[in-house]
Amino acid sequence: MTDENIVFIGRKPAMNYVLAVVTQFNSGSKEVVVKARGRAISRAVDVAEIVRNRFVPDAEVKEIKIATEPVEEEGRTANVSSIEIYLEKP
């Protein structure tokens, strides 16, 4: 999979990322990965659900992975949770 199929969720409103995912599906991608860390994880789930329920009804959640990633913050290393939601069109 190339990087173009990954949408990183940040602090913007969910609809910004929904648009990014829908655009990738409309441009021919069969799979789009929604990724987020920390507090953005809730928004990632919102994005995946809004895409499926409102814009790309035939998209399915193929797999969801969670993990722990080390993050450098002010000289020390903290752990932050992450999520990857794999959306797939048949």
Place this chain on the structure above:
Amino acid sequence: MTDENIVFIGRKPAMNYVLAVVTQFNSGSKEVVVKARGRAISRAVDVAEIVRNRFVPDAEVKEIKIATEPVEEEGRTANVSSIEIYLEKP
């Protein structure tokens, strides 16, 4: 599965819920489901990751489900995302 195997994530610190999950595994449960809605979803992922990485190393993430649930709020119905993380011991 009975209700005793479900841990609902709310607004308390993650370690409160980690303790609840670990207690259920230690009392003999083979599967514990971590559930959350809305902004608590990020905390649910934290809880699952802390349980696996620090307290119950043989626990595996068997499945993760996401969904959209209608919630009554001040007379109107809003949609909120939810997550269920199924943790299983072999």
